[in-house]
Amino acid sequence: MSNKQLSTAILCMAFAAMVACKAKPTDTQIQAKVSEQLSTMPEVTADVKDGVVTLAGNVADDATKASAEATVKSTEGVKSVVNNIMVTPAAPPEPPATTATNTADDTLRTGVTNISKDFPGADIKVDAGVITVTGELSAAKWKTLKQALDALHPKKVDASGLTVK
Amino acid sequence: MSLQDKYKELIDTAKSAGTSNLQVNEQEGVLHISGEAPSGAVKDNLWNIYGKIDPNFLSGDVVMDIKVATAVEGAKLEVVTQSSNLNVRKGPGIDQPVVGKAAHAEMVTLISKHSDQWWLIRTKDGEEGYAHSQYLRPVE
Incomplete structure (x- = not known):
């Protein structure tokens, strides 16, 4: 079969396929x-x-x-x-208070990240506006840390799990 | 005993020492005290009284944010790190590159406050950059 015949055959097949498409x-x-x-x-x-x-x-x-x-x-x-x-029934809008706390937590976390690198003995966590400090620090270091944390305006600084040397 | 009674000496001292915009309010079992002390010495004194009433600040019933009124542009600040140098950074954040150092107990100048935490300062060598305010104490 020559090239010309081959291409004609392909064209015919393509046309047949298109007709088939039309039908269904x-x-x-x-x-x-x-x-x-x-x-x-x-x-x-x-x-x-x-x-x-x-x-x-x-x-x-x-x-x-x-x-x-x-x-x-x-x-x-x-x-x-x-x-x-x-x-799924439309979910009730999230209470704005939660959103506010989350945003506040993000701000607190950024502040805590800035501060915490200088206090390697302490583990500082943020949740719902409360900063929790655990670990072990010297009295002088803890005072500096407490001042810095209070300046972030948390709801509370919970140091009940902290050991002060 | 209410928190205001427990920390009466602290609140009274803050008032008598001329702390401006003094705000004391109790929220969810925590006493929030904020204001602007006329000098760094007053702020130190208030923290000492707080530490006397609540040894090592472990009760968690007070959040105290006392700023110092003299920390204004052009003011001299002392670097109050434990012993190490203070990093001076290109921008306000610990992810910013360090552009200089201020030695422990060195005097620097406050140029402006980016936020309560990050202050733009000039070191005695003339380097300018941001440092964390917790290590800067206004000098009278």
């Missing part, structure tokens, strides 16, 4: 349609394989879950729908 929507085409139909539900994702659509994501209620499945089922070329959508 490909997964890619189904995917495009399904995505379009689900555009009002951004929290739902769809995956198409051999005409089977798998839905996933998180929605607030059962009605939305059922509606997503119904919408997709009617799409041309869809053989079946696997509905893996999870129903």
